[in-house]
Structure formats: structure tokens, C-alpha cells
Amino acid sequence: MTARTLGKAINKLKESGVRITPQRHAVLEYLITSESHPTADEIYKALEGKFPNMSVATVYNNLRVLRNIGLVKELTYGDDSSRFDCNMTEHYHIICNDCGKIVDFHYPTLDEVESLAEQVTGFEVSHHRMELYGKCEDCQQHDSQKH
Amino acid sequence: MTARTLGKAINKLKESGVRITPQRHAVLEYLITSESHPTADEIYKALEGKFPNMSVATVYNNLRVLRNIGLVKELTYGDDSSRFDCNMTEHYHIICNDCGKIVDFHYPTLDEVESLAEQVTGFEVSHHRMELYGKCEDCQQHDSQKH
DNA sequence: TATTAAATGATAATCTTTATAAATAGTTTA
DNA sequence: TAAACTATTTATAAAGATTATCATTTAATA
Numbered sequence: 001m002t003a004r005t006l007g008k009a010i011n012k013l014k015e016s017g018v019r020i021t022p023q024r025h026a027v028l029e030y031l032i033t034s035e036s037h038p039t040a041d042e043i044y045k046a047l048e049g050k051f052p053n054m055s056v057a058t059v060y061n062n063l064r065v066l067r068n069i070g071l072v073k074e075l076t077y078g079d080d081s082s083r084f085d086c087n088m089t090e091h092y093h094i095i096c097n098d099c100g101k102i103v104d105f106h107y108p109t110l111d112e113v114e115s116l117a118e119q120v121t122g123f124e125v126s127h128h129r130m131e132l133y134g135k136c137e138d139c140q141q142h143d144s145q146k147h
Numbered sequence: 148m149t150a151r152t153l154g155k156a157i158n159k160l161k162e163s164g165v166r167i168t169p170q171r172h173a174v175l176e177y178l179i180t181s182e183s184h185p186t187a188d189e190i191y192k193a194l195e196g197k198f199p200n201m202s203v204a205t206v207y208n209n210l211r212v213l214r215n216i217g218l219v220k221e222l223t224y225g226d227d228s229s230r231f232d233c234n235m236t237e238h239y240h241i242i243c244n245d246c247g248k249i250v251d252f253h254y255p256t257l258d259e260v261e262s263l264a265e266q267v268t269g270f271e272v273s274h275h276r277m278e279l280y281g282k283c284e285d286c287q288q289h290d291s292q293k294h
Numbered sequence: 295t296a297t298t299a300a301a302t303g304a305t306a307a308t309c310t311t312t313a314t315a316a317a318t319a320g321t322t323t324a
Numbered sequence: 325t326a327a328a329c330t331a332t333t334t335a336t337a338a339a340g341a342t343t344a345t346c347a348t349t350t351a352a353t354a
Contacts, residue, residue, distance in 0.1 A: 018331090019319090019320055019321075019330095019331060019332070020320085021319080021331090021332065021333080023332085023333075024332085039310095040311085041310085053333090053334070053335095055333065055334045055335065055336090056310095056311090057311090057313090057333080058333055060310095060312075061332075061333080062332095076225030077225075078223025078224075079223070079309085079310085079341080079342070081309090081310065082311090094264055094268050094272070097273060103270070105264055105267065105268055106267075107263065110257075110260075110277075113257075117252055117279050117281075120253075121241050121250055121252055121283075122283070122284040122287075123241050123243070123279070123281040123284070124281045124282040124287060125241070125279055125280070125281035126244060126280050126281045126282070127279075127280050127281075128277060128278060128280065129280075130257075130260075130275060130276065131277075132261060132264050132270070132272055133272070133273050133274050133275065133276075134264075134270035134272035134273045134274075136268075136269070137270070140271060165300095166301065166350085166351050166352070167351080167352095168300090168301060168302080168350075168351070170301085170302075171301085186341095187342085188341085200303065201302080202303040202304065202305090203303095203341095204302080204303070204342090204344090205301080205302055207341095207342065209301090212301095226340085226341085227341090228340085228341065228342090229341085229342090
């Protein structure tokens with residue numbers, strides 16, 4: 001399944017006229033196979049075995065390229081590093097306040113909020129972002145074990 | 148009205164056992180009177196007339212204190228500087244992609260999303276954030292004038 | 295007013311991300 | 325296939341926001 005996804009993604013790269021370098025391929029592959037939402041640094045560290053000479057800038061460059069093509073979404077949270085998400089089906093995220101885990105959360109897109117906002121504010125709405133925050137099940141268990 | 152708000156805020160500071168220094172008072176006052184959502188640096192620059200010796204660190208320190216007490220909300224957006232919001236009534240924000248303007252947008256809190264997320268993910272949800280993005284009326288006009 | 299803990303100011307440090315520029319390597323074309 | 329053309333990579337410096345450190349100052353209160 002991920003192999004197929006990777007193939008599709010690479011086709012999209014080719015169509016966009018983007019060169020497929022080993023480093024780029026590896027970044028993309030890592031994003032697709034890892035089920036997580038890694039930071040640029042995590043990707044960098046994960047690939048330094050294969051590419052001991054790879055620069056951090058290369059990771060950032062490739063993430064920007066992938067994002068511009070629309071293969072990757074960048075999740076930004078204040079000071080912390082951005083995280084990158086390769087799952088392009090529409091979904092929201094829920095984030096653990098304690099351990100930082102990010103879990104996908106499917107919910108119908110909030111179109112009605114967007115249309116109301118257009119009426120009220122006069123903006124032309126392009127998109128929205130929403131995240132939920134809370135405590136994940138693991139951290140809830142850790143808590144209950146302490147008491 | 149803002150005078151009253153400022154008074155209330157200062158009472159809350161006193162109750163919390165937080166000292167009211169001239170700098171802290173000025174930061175709070177600026178946040179309340181300015182209808183905008185300033186960055187730390189904007190506050191710093193706005194107050195350097197009154198406090199030529201004030202350190203940027205002082206602005207950050209005070210913003211952290213005010214946030215911890217619950218008088219101020221920090222709005223974080225990736226790389227860009229955080230913005231600080233003193234309007235503690237529940238509301239969302241809509242942000243202009245072109246000029247960065249942030250406008251308050253009132254909408255009933257999305258409680259049903261939170262409760263559904265709890266069921267689906269097993270998280271204990273504490274809160275959520277949502278922002279809308281688009282083009283504000285000013286920037287729409289600028290565009291139409293160009294064509 | 296004297297005391298004491300908290301806050302300030304100056305500065306250095308940290309951390310993420312971007313810019314720069316020379317070297318390298320895909321891709322295209324002859 | 326080899327040469328040529330660029331995009332990409334690498335290494336490094338730089339930028340920008342925020343935090344840490346620590347000596348100095350100051351607000352609160354007894």
C-alpha cells in the first residue's frame with residue numbers, strides 16, 4: 001500500500017518536472033512509510049545512516065519542494081519545529097499536551113464555518129486549520145498508575 | 148471600558164501575588180488598549196519611548212506571566228513571531244494570507260467536535276484551536292485596482 | 295524605613311530555518 | 325555516449341525569535 005503511494009508520489013514529482021535525487025527519494029519514502037509526523041531534524045537523523053554527508057539544508061529544501069507540489073503538509077506550532085504530514089486525505093490532528101503525540105482525526109470539513117466567516121468578515125476564505133489538544137490514552141494510564 | 152478592563156486585570160494580578168511594575172503595567176495596558184494582536188517586538192518598540200532602558204526580555208517575561216495567569220493568550224504561527232491577544236472572550240481568528248492582518252471572528256465553540264474526538268481517539272480533550280485564512284477586504288481591493 | 299523575594303536589564307546562548315556560493319550530479323540534446 | 329545545462333547538494337554563515345544567566349534594582353510589607 002505504501003509502495004503504491006510512493007509510486008504515485010514519484011509520478012507526481014516527475015510530472016512536476018522535479019528531479020528525483022536519492023536524497024529526495026529517501027525523504028519522501030521516509031515520510032510515507034513512517035506513520036508519524038516527523039520534524040525536519042528527525043528525518044535528517046533517520047537518514048544519516050544512508051546519507052552520512054547529507055546536509056540539513058537538503059532536508060529542508062526537499063520538504064519545501066514536496067510541500068509546494070502538494071505532496072506534504074507542514075504543521076506549524078509556535079516555537080517548536082514544524083512537523084510534516086504526508087497523509088493528503090483531509091483530516092484534522094489531535095495532540096497530546098503531555099507527550100506531544102499527534103494523532104490523525106477524521107471529521108467532516110467545517111465548510112459552514114468558512115462560509116459564515118466570509119459573510120461576517122468579508123474575507124475570501126482559502127482554508128482553515130484546526131487542532132485539538134488533550135491527554136492521550138497512554139498518558140492517562142501513566143497518570144492513574146502514579147496515584 | 149478599557150479602563151475598567153485594565154482595572155480588573157490589575158486586580159487579577161494582585162490576587163495572583165504578581166508585582167505590578169511600571170513595565171508590566173505598560174505591557175498590559177498596551178495589550179488592552181491596542182485593538183490589535185501585537186508581537187513581542189511590536190510591544191517593545193511601542194513602549195521604548197516611555198521605557199528607553201527596557202529589555203526585550205522584560206517584554207517576554209511579562210507576556211509569559213500574563214499568559215500563565217490567564218490574562219493573555221499567545222497565538223503561535225510557525226516561524227513567525229507569536230502574537231498576543233488580550234481579548235479573553237471566546238473567539239476565533241481569521242488571518243489575511245497577504246497582509247497578515249488578524250481579525251476576531253465569533254462563532255459558537257465547536258464542542259461537538261471535541262466530544263466526538265474524545266470518543267474516537269480516547270483522548271481527554273482540553274481545548275482546541277482553529278484559524279481561518281483568506282484574503283481581507285483591503286487586499287481584495289488592492290488586487291482589483293491592479294487589474 | 296529596612297528587608298526580602300521578585301523583577302529588570304544587558305548580554306550571551308540556543309534553536310530552527312534560510313541564504314549563499316562552490317561543487318556535484320540529473321537530465322537533455324547533439 | 326559525451327557535452328552542456330541546470331537543478332540540487334553540501335558546507336557554512338547568517339538571520340530571527342525566544343530563553344538563560346546573573347548582577348543590579350525595586351515593589352511589597354512588616
